[in-house]
Amino acid sequence: MLSTTARTRLGREKDRGSADRNDLYDVLDAGLVCHLGVVVDGHPRVIPTGYGRIGETLYLHGSTGARSLRAGSDDSGGDVCVTVTHVDGIVLARSVFNHSINYRSAMIYGRARPVTDEDERMAGLRALSEQLAPGQWDYARKPTAKELAATAVLALSLEEASVKIRRGAPKDEEADYALPLWAGVLPIDTKWGEPQPDPVLPKEIGIPVHIADR
Amino acid sequence: MLSTTARTRLGREKDRGSADRNDLYDVLDAGLVCHLGVVVDGHPRVIPTGYGRIGETLYLHGSTGARSLRAGSDDSGGDVCVTVTHVDGIVLARSVFNHSINYRSAMIYGRARPVTDEDERMAGLRALSEQLAPGQWDYARKPTAKELAATAVLALSLEEASVKIRRGAPKDEEADYALPLWAGVLPIDTKWGEPQPDPVLPKEIGIPVHIADR
Numbered sequence: 001m002l003s004t005t006a007r008t009r010l011g012r013e014k015d016r017g018s019a020d021r022n023d024l025y026d027v028l029d030a031g032l033v034c035h036l037g038v039v040v041d042g043h044p045r046v047i048p049t050g051y052g053r054i055g056e057t058l059y060l061h062g063s064t065g066a067r068s069l070r071a072g073s074d075d076s077g078g079d080v081c082v083t084v085t086h087v088d089g090i091v092l093a094r095s096v097f098n099h100s101i102n103y104r105s106a107m108i109y110g111r112a113r114p115v116t117d118e119d120e121r122m123a124g125l126r127a128l129s130e131q132l133a134p135g136q137w138d139y140a141r142k143p144t145a146k147e148l149a150a151t152a153v154l155a156l157s158l159e160e161a162s163v164k165i166r167r168g169a170p171k172d173e174e175a176d177y178a179l180p181l182w183a184g185v186l187p188i189d190t191k192w193g194e195p196q197p198d199p200v201l202p203k204e205i206g207i208p209v210h211i212a213d214r
Numbered sequence: 215m216l217s218t219t220a221r222t223r224l225g226r227e228k229d230r231g232s233a234d235r236n237d238l239y240d241v242l243d244a245g246l247v248c249h250l251g252v253v254v255d256g257h258p259r260v261i262p263t264g265y266g267r268i269g270e271t272l273y274l275h276g277s278t279g280a281r282s283l284r285a286g287s288d289d290s291g292g293d294v295c296v297t298v299t300h301v302d303g304i305v306l307a308r309s310v311f312n313h314s315i316n317y318r319s320a321m322i323y324g325r326a327r328p329v330t331d332e333d334e335r336m337a338g339l340r341a342l343s344e345q346l347a348p349g350q351w352d353y354a355r356k357p358t359a360k361e362l363a364a365t366a367v368l369a370l371s372l373e374e375a376s377v378k379i380r381r382g383a384p385k386d387e388e389a390d391y392a393l394p395l396w397a398g399v400l401p402i403d404t405k406w407g408e409p410q411p412d413p414v415l416p417k418e419i420g421i422p423v424h425i426a427d428r
Contacts, residue, residue, distance in 0.1 A: 007257070032301055032402075033315065035249035037258035043221070044251035044258050046297040048319050083260040087246055089407070092425065095355040096343050097365075101247065105262050129310050133400075141309040141390060151311075169412045176355060182419050184411040186347075186428065188246075193303070193401030198383045205396050211306065214400065 007109050008162035018163040027106040027163055028053050028084055032132060036060060037081040051082065052127025058082060058108060058156045059115070059124035066152070082108045082156060089187040093170035094179050100166060102185060108161045112154040124153045135210030221323050222376035232377040241320040241377055242267050242298055246346060250274060251295040265296065266341025272296060272322060272370045273329070273338035280366070296322045296370060303401040307384035308393050314380060316399060322375045326368040338367045349424030 002008070002019045018024075034051045037044055052059045060082075084106045091100035115121050125148075129137045143151070170183050192214055195207055216222070216233045232238075248265045251258055266273045274296075298320045305314035329335050339362075343351045357365070384397050406428055409421055 007254075007259070032304070033299065033317075035251075035260050035262075035297060035299070037249075037251045037260035037295075039253055039256070039258050040221075042253070043293040043323065044253050044260075044295045045221070046249050046251035046258075046260050046295045046321065048249075048297060048299040048317065050315065079257040081251075081258045081260045083249060083262060085247065085249070085262040089410075090246070090347055092347055092350060092409075093354065095357070095361075096339075096351060097355075097357050097361040099343060099347055099350065099354070101264065101346070103247075103262065107260065109257065125310075129313060132315070133304055133306055133313055136306060136313065137310060140307065140313070140395060141311075141393060143309070143311050147309075147311040169410075169414075177414065179355060180419060181354060182411070182421050182425065183415055184409055184421075186409050186425060187407030188404060189407045190402060190404050193403045195306075195398055195400050196303075196383075197396070197398040200383075200391065201397055205394060207396050207398075211396065211400060 002161055002163065005109075005160055008107070008160055013164070016164045016166050018165055020163070023163045023165065024106050024158065024161050025053070027086065027104045028058070030086060030104075031084040034082045034084045037083070039078050050128055050132050051084075052124065052129070052131040053158075054123060054127050056158045058158060059127050060112065060154045060156065061125060061128055062152055064150055064152045078111075079109060080112050080156065087188055088167070089185045091166075091170050091185055092183055094172045094176040094181045094183050098170055098172050098176075100170065102166050102168070102187075104163075104165045106161060106163050108156060108158055110156050110160050112156045115153040115155050120155070121148070121153045124155065125151065134214070135208070139208060139210065216375055216377065219323075219374055222321070222374055227378070230378045230380050232379055234377070237377045237379065238320050238372065238375050239267070241300065241318045242272070244300060244318075245298040248296045248298045251297070253292050264342055264346050265298075266338065266343070266345040267372075268337060268341050270372045272372060273341050274326065274368045274370065275339060275342055276366055278364055278366045292325075293323060294326050294370065301402055302381070303399045305380075305384050305399055306397055308386045308390040308395045308397050312384055312386050312390075314384065316380050316382070316401075318377075318379045320375060320377050322370060322372055324370050324374050326370045329367040329369050334369070335362070335367045338369065339365065348428070349422070353422060353424065
């Protein structure tokens with residue numbers, strides 16, 4: 001079950017909330033990028049960035065020099081908010097006011113912890129890599145010591161999180177159902193396209209199964 | 215041209231930045247939801263929400279009771295950060311470290327202005343509606359006075375904004391090009407699916423052209 005705090009309690013559209021921790025995992029595991037919110041000099045900053053999950057921990061990474069990562073880690077004392085959103089369709093109602101979006105979204109709040117233990121750093125980076133490109137951690141060249149030194153890894157507990165999901169048909173005002181207007185959902189399909197080889201790739205190097213089959 | 219401020223100056227990956235205002239418009243006009251960042255009680259909050267654009271102004275809306283909108287408007291004195299991100303593909307490099315994402319993203323910073331003028335409110339709501347569902351403002355039932363009273367509209371100037379775009383093949387370390395590894399881009403295609411009529415829709419109501427042709 002997902003705990004409720006002042007931040008994760010849903011102020012509106014409570015029927016869209018889910019307290020099922022598996023819904024949280026599903027939304028996170030289906031995503032490629034999150035939107036990381038931090039406070040820098042008192043102002044919000046929202047950065048699209050990759051992430052990975054191991055159990056109850058979300059991993060983020062970035063350049064060791066990046067301001068945004070420092071702003072969201074222990075050193076600065078600031079919390080972060082990580083939001084992952086999938087847009088599944090446009091809900092076309094009979095009234096403009098009741099138009100909506102079918103979506104799945106997760107929000108996680110907390111203090112990000114800079115990961116210093118080398119084993120956890122590697123596990124976190126592997127999770128980040130596999131979230132984006134499953135199979136590539138074992139296939140591609142692994143990070144060198146220099147590359148690792150240039151990379152900051154942050155861990156964020158999934159303890160304080162909320163999930164919102166909207167599915168299905170429009171919900172119109174009772175009187176509006178009599179209007180002679182079309183209503184329904186326009187779904188959005190997101191699919192992998194054909195892999196595009198690097199133009200300088202030697203022709204004899206075929207595409208590996210883990211990419212072709214994705 | 216996009217102005218540069220301390221917030222919009224790119225700290226890293228400067229080659230991905232664009233100073234072309236048309237790139238900003240293109241990224242915004244192609245999106246369905248933004249991620250709105252506000253500071254609430256000193257902590258960041260990132261909310262997925264719709265938006266619309268008219269010229270140099272971005273419009274946001276929400277319930278008049280929503281905490282997040284109040285936190286980002288003049289009354290509270292806080293700035294907002296609006297980020298719109300399109301994920302176009304996964305960049306599979308020869309090294310894990312150089313894996314990347316092909317994306318287009320825009321970030322806008324500023325103080326949101328509560329819109330009180332009725333004409334501007336209607337124009338803003340129309341822009342929001344048309345961004346999500348072009349043609350529906352004129353097709354569906356328009357807002358009533360009561361619905362309008364329940365809706366807060368905010369305006370955000372596009373003056374302080376930045377755009378980042380990554381396209382094309384992986385960029386690997388010189389030595390890695392000799393590795394016998396596949397490298398390239400796995401594109402992500404986002405398409406409209408078949409419109410799904412509301413189950414209670416009378417059969418004689420056909421789908422309008424502006425939806426069918428989208």
